[in-house]
Amino acid sequence: MTADAPYDGTDFYCDIAVPHPERLDVVHEDERVLAFHHTRPFWAVHVVVVPKRHLASLTTLTDDDADDVRALLSVVQTVARQVETEHGAAAVLTNLGAYQDSKHLHVHVHSGDRLVR
Template sequence: MMTQDFYCNEVLNGKTKVDVVWETDQVLAYHHTRPYYDHHIVVIPKIHIQSFISQEEENNDELLWEMMRVIKKIAADMLAQTGSSKIVTNLGSYQDSKHLHWHIVSGERT
């Protein structure tokens, strides 16, 4: 069964243009294309990793640490600008796109 991966199929191959917030060699952070909050940023690895708990992470510790550094910076910036931030990742049936990604959000849910 083919799983849906918006990040590989659309974002990382350039089909869907995104407003980049932060980018490293291994990590991309951008404003969500369909935000659910007033402030909504998505952070993804530039390689396919199924989810936060998939077996693939065992060999990607440095990548996960880099993601956490980017998430920490963006969350701190959002906290300074808006007074709050929330960091979320989804698993299982909550995870629409089967590519590890984190949401950094603040403000009212839209």
């Protein structure tokens, strides 16, 4: 998927990413988690990690979500370790509330300079 491809829905992850991973530059995929290079990166290296099951955000999780969260964090750790090893540094970020454009839990793993937009 290119940065020019328009998307005006409210949940890119449920609508596009999870059902169509072939459109993305996938880093990891299993039955619970998808990780891919951001389609419109903010940083030189920018990977997004999402649970395949819709979970609204970090602050709405319940005990019923524990298996998905463990799987998500395991992939975040693996991706972050790889980015840190390859680039010397990595940051892990999730957004909440008004900062969260898509209301589907997702974690950014990034490194390098912020790209000019």
